[in-house]
Amino acid sequence: MNKQSFWHAARAGMRDYTPPAIGLLPWATATGMAMHGAGLSFAESMGMSIIVYGATAQLGTLPLLVSGASYWLIFCTALILNLRFLIFSATLSPVFSGTRRRVRCLAGYLMSDGVMAAFSARLLAEPDKDKRLGLYFGPSLMNWVIWQLFTVIGILAGASLPGHWPIGFLATISLLTLTTPMVSNMPMAAAAAVTAAVLIVLHTLPFRLGFLLAIIAGMLAGYVVEQYSRKDRHAA
Known part of the structure; x- marks a missing residue:
């Protein structure tokens, strides 16, 4: 791997992704508050955020968790809500042609709507493999770090609010706000x-x-x- 090409593309990608990444701040914070309001502990909330790592799936399954739905229904709901990533993966498969399996697995875990929307055309048009990988992983890692950091802020903010405040509705409100523009x-x-x-x-x-x-x-x-x-x- 040409590390210089990789890191140059990664830095360029992170710089270009900074404006869209600002939109993550309220979503991640609201999601953290919603998970706390749903009764999840800090460890459970962060476990969900790290493992699931998807606003739609996290917010879409929280009402089911609160209502006591069965685990298989929660799993199926999250699976359906994340079906779009199959399309994303098929679209970006040429970007990772010739890469190792662990690289593709990491790329799949880090895949996000924001990076897909902002960089898919550039990724598919870039002929240099090292630049493609840098352009993908730079913004994707940036997206992941911002999401987890502001999820923590949201959880702590939710914990600091009075216990009688009904913040459990934040999951539903956040999900509505996320999906209505669609x-x-x-x-x-x-x-x-x-x-x-x-x-x-x-x-x-x-x-x-x-x-x-x-x-x-x-x-x-x-x-x-x-x-x-x-x-x-x-x-x-």
């Missing part, structure tokens, strides 16, 4: 509407099955509307 087209709107409707109807099912079925129904609704939208565009 509802910007008809497929996403259909997915959100169907998910909400099915959950309302099926919320009394045992083992919290309503959550899982609502997510699946919403995904199918979004897919169907997307297919019809494509047909209409092609017909026009």
Whole structure:
């Protein structure tokens, strides 16, 4: 490996990622406060943050943890919420061509929406393997450190608040704030509407099955509307 090329690209990536990384600060802090508000200890909160390392999965499963849902439902929910990373991985697979397995595993663990959005085009266009790896791992490690640091700040901030303050709702509020901007087209709107409707109807099912079925129904609704939208565009 050409270490000079790697570190030069890593530093350039971290510099360019600084503005988007600022947006992590409130999310990580709110997530830390939400985990504390849900009743998790500091060790449990940090364990979840380090192992799961994903705002959507962390915030999406917290209400299930609080409500006493079964572990398999929590696992399936987190899996579904993270399915987008399969697409991300397939998209970036050429970036890691010829690298060792442990490098690819580390890259998969560190993968994040922010780095994917900010650098995917540059990564795929960069012909030098060492520069590609530096451009990926520099911002990705920066993203991880910022997330964990401000998660700690959020947990400590939540612990300093009076115990009678109802901060458990922060998980739901944070998740809503995170997902609402995504509802910007008809497929996403259909997915959100169907998910909400099915959950309302099926919320009394045992083992919290309503959550899982609502997510699946919403995904199918979004897919169907997307297919019809494509047909209409092609017909026009």
